[in-house]
Amino acid sequence: MRFEDSSFSKSLSYDKVILDFGSYYLFDDFFIMEVNEGIHFNWDKLNILLDSLRTYYGNHKTLAYIANRVNSYSIDPVLWSYFDKDDSILIAASIVSYRDSTYINANIEKQMASIPIKRALSLEEAINWVLQLKEFN
Template sequence: MRFEDSKYFHEFKHVKVEFSFGNIYFFDKFILSEINEGVHFDWEKIEEVIAFAMDHYGPSFKIAYISNRVNSYSLDPHSWSRFQDELDHIVASAIVYYSYINFMNASIEKLFSPSSMKRCETLEEAMEWVQNLREFQRINQN
């Protein structure tokens, strides 16, 4: 289910940015992506999202990331570790999969992710999970 078709679209305050490769939604505690069909989501595209996120949140933000895999696209799984090594902004990630192949791809990506990553069957599951992360409770206590 696309985010805009979900009940959450009107429930959560967000900023939608339409990149050439997909739509990215910026919330208070997390970012949700819906990458376009057939795109190779490479480091150059990730840098575009990072640049907007830094402008939006400031240079030292901590957020969760939801990849809502409504379309089929490719991603280098090493991008997860590179992102964490260079920036360390993502406290946890959720991947919403809608097919067995997406589940298998998410399982491979999970192996490369240095932070907590959850594979979710629904957008609702992912959104509830990121909002209740212990990592945000620790950040808010500091």
């Protein structure tokens, strides 16, 4: 389910940013990304996203990330290693899977990451998990 079609879009305050490769929704302590169909999410796109996030939040904010995988696209799983080297803006992530193949890919990504990654089967599950993170409470 796309974020804007969910009940959360009516109950939570957010800002929306549209990039060439997808849209994301900004909240106080997390953001939701929906990558466009057929995109290959690589280093260049990650850097564009991170620059945009730092412009919005500043250089010292920590966030959780929800990948709402409503579209079929590819991602370089090695990108998760970036957050080992960065003074990391991301402290946790949740990958929402709507297909078996996406869930399997999320397992691989989870192995590549040093930050906690929650595999979720719904946007509601992912948002509730993020809202319960001890770093934000």
